[in-house]
Amino acid sequence: MPIHSPEFPRPAPAFACALALLIATTGCQRGSDTPPQTEVPTAPRVQIDATLGLADNSGSLRFDGTVDSEATRTAIERALLAVYGNGRAQGAIDVDPSARPPIWAKGLEDFLRILSTVPGAGLRLSGNQATLSGPLDNDQRRALRAAAERAFPGVRLSGLFEPPGDDSGTEPKLSPEALAKTLNATDVAFKPGSGEVSDDSLALVAQAADAIRAAPEGTRLVIVGPVTPTSDAANDVFLSKQRAEALKVQLILQGVSPAVIDTRGWGQNPDGSPVENAVPPPGGASMRFELLR
CATH class of the missing domain: 3.30.1330.60 (OmpA-like domain)
Structure with a gap:
C-alpha cells in the first residue's frame, strides 16, 4: 500500500502578510539598536608661508623655495629665465598645497632685473617679508630697496633693505x-x-x-x-x-x-x-x- 505524507494546511493569506510584517518590523528594531556611525571631522590643513631664496655667485644664481601651486612655480621659473637666461640660474622649487599664495610673485621679474646687476646679493622671501643680505655698499642697498618698494607693495623689508646711514663724508677713525x-x-x-x-x-x-x-x-x-x-x-x-x-x-x-x-x-x-x-x-x-x- 502506498505511503502518503501528511498534508499541512497552508497559512491563510492574511496570516502570511502579518507574519512578514512582524519579521520586517523585528529586523528594523534590531537594526535600530546599532548606534549610528558618526563622521570624524577632518583636521584643518595647517598653512605655511611660501618661500623663495636667491643668492648671486659671480653672476650665476642659486635658488630654492616652496610655493602653493604648479602655476606659481611656472610663473617664477619664467621670471628667472627671462632675466638670467638658460644656464645662469640653478635650483629647484617645491609645490606644497599648504603654502599660502605668495604676494611677492607678481613683481618678482621686475625686481630680478635690478638684483641681477648686483654681484653677491642675497634675497629671502618668506610670507610677507623680504630680507636682503650680502656684501653690498650703501648705493646698492638704496637701489635694491627702491626696486623692492616698487615690486613688492605690502611686503615688509628687512635686513640690508633697512635704510643705510649717511655716508657722504669719510668714516671717522675710532681709537x-x-x-x-x-x-x-x-x-x-x-x-x-x-x-x-x-x-x-x-x-x-x-x-x-x-x-x-x-x-x-x-x-x-x-x-x-x-x-x-x-x-x-x-x-x-x-x-x-x-x-x-x-x-x-x-x-x-x-x-x-x-x-x-x-x-x-x-x-x-x-x-x-x-x-x-x-x-x-x-x-x-x-x-x-x-x-x-
Whole structure:
C-alpha cells in the first residue's frame, strides 16, 4: 500500500502578510539598536608661508623655495629665465598645497632685473617679508630697496633693505678702545634657539663693519658670544660660540678682514678650553667685543 505524507494546511493569506510584517518590523528594531556611525571631522590643513631664496655667485644664481601651486612655480621659473637666461640660474622649487599664495610673485621679474646687476646679493622671501643680505655698499642697498618698494607693495623689508646711514663724508677713525665701546652698544640679536643673526639686525651688522674697517691698522677684536642659561650647560656654550662665529661671517661679508676678528664662546678661555667653574648669571650674558692686545 502506498505511503502518503501528511498534508499541512497552508497559512491563510492574511496570516502570511502579518507574519512578514512582524519579521520586517523585528529586523528594523534590531537594526535600530546599532548606534549610528558618526563622521570624524577632518583636521584643518595647517598653512605655511611660501618661500623663495636667491643668492648671486659671480653672476650665476642659486635658488630654492616652496610655493602653493604648479602655476606659481611656472610663473617664477619664467621670471628667472627671462632675466638670467638658460644656464645662469640653478635650483629647484617645491609645490606644497599648504603654502599660502605668495604676494611677492607678481613683481618678482621686475625686481630680478635690478638684483641681477648686483654681484653677491642675497634675497629671502618668506610670507610677507623680504630680507636682503650680502656684501653690498650703501648705493646698492638704496637701489635694491627702491626696486623692492616698487615690486613688492605690502611686503615688509628687512635686513640690508633697512635704510643705510649717511655716508657722504669719510668714516671717522675710532681709537681701538672707542671702537670696542661703540660695538658693545650695538644690540645684535639672534634667531631664537639658533646661531643665525636675526634678519632685523643685518643693518646693524653693516654699521658695525663700517666702524671696524675705519679702525686704526693693527686693531684686532674678539667676539664673545652671548649666553642664555638653560638646563644644558654644554649646549649653552656651543650656541654661544656658534653665534660669535655667525656674527664674524656677517662682518666678513660686509668687507671686514677675517684676520681682524677672533671668536670665543661664553665660558671659554682664549684657547677654547672651558673656564673652570664658570656659571653664567641667571639673566644670561650679552655678546661683547674685546680688544686683543
